Amino acid sequence: MKNKILFSIYIALTAIFITGVVLNFNRYSFAGYYTDKAINIIWLLCTVLTVIWFWREKTAKIYGILLVALMLLSIIPMMIPFFGIVYYFSTADDFQQIQLDNTYRIERTRPGALSKIKIQVYKNEGLIEKQLYDTPYQQVLKNTLEDQHDPNPPIQKAKLVNLSKDSIGIEYLIQGHRKVFYHKENDDLYNL
Known part of the structure; x- marks a missing residue:
């Protein structure tokens, strides 16, 4: 029961995060400067905690490895996608x-x-x-x-x-x- 609640919360946070990404591609964002940054950081922390919490599950291992692999692959083409991710998540520049x-x-x-x-x-x-x-x-x-x-x-x-x-x-x-x-x-x- 506890795992279902935690997983449901993570799914809700992921839906909010994806909504923010889609809004950003269409020149919109959540109101306020720090709102998007806060949502991004909360999602990132919850992702790490969720993968650690559910690590015994095969899907959690695949999800965690996939996210790390995508991050590493974004570094290969002159790090441009990686820096795009960094700029989206942070207040750099x-x-x-x-x-x-x-x-x-x-x-x-x-x-x-x-x-x-x-x-x-x-x-x-x-x-x-x-x-x-x-x-x-x-x-x-x-x-x-x-x-x-x-x-x-x-x-x-x-x-x-x-x-x-x-x-x-x-x-x-x-x-x-x-x-x-x-x-x-x-x-x-x-x-x-």
Whole structure:
């Protein structure tokens, strides 16, 4: 009976984890910056504990070995899939998160190992949020600063100033310079 309850809890956590992965592929995520990270870590810890708890079962051994093998295989092609997993599970290269209002927030982040630093704009839609824009940070810096010496200066302040159906205007304060930048629909979402 105890094993069935533990297994049911693990299946529920796995369903939530897979939902988060599917949402991520469709530019959505659970609302809040740390929500996805917390779900990922809880799932990972529960996976390890479940495999250890059920190790005497043949399926647990196969599942555990399969997960370790997939992780090792992701390292072979220049470690790109492995780093994708690391970036999805961790806060590596997530430089800043700024809440613009109750609905919109931005992140200054490097979404992947080979990506340039980007500004990602999210819209909260209740339990989930949608990634609306993914703009290279260099574009924001070129717009805001006349001379740029630091390749990754922090955003001192950001404020939502204009919202339309195809763009969002955010006033950035970077190194004492203040300027409005319009993130637009034609921003290439996966532009390196």
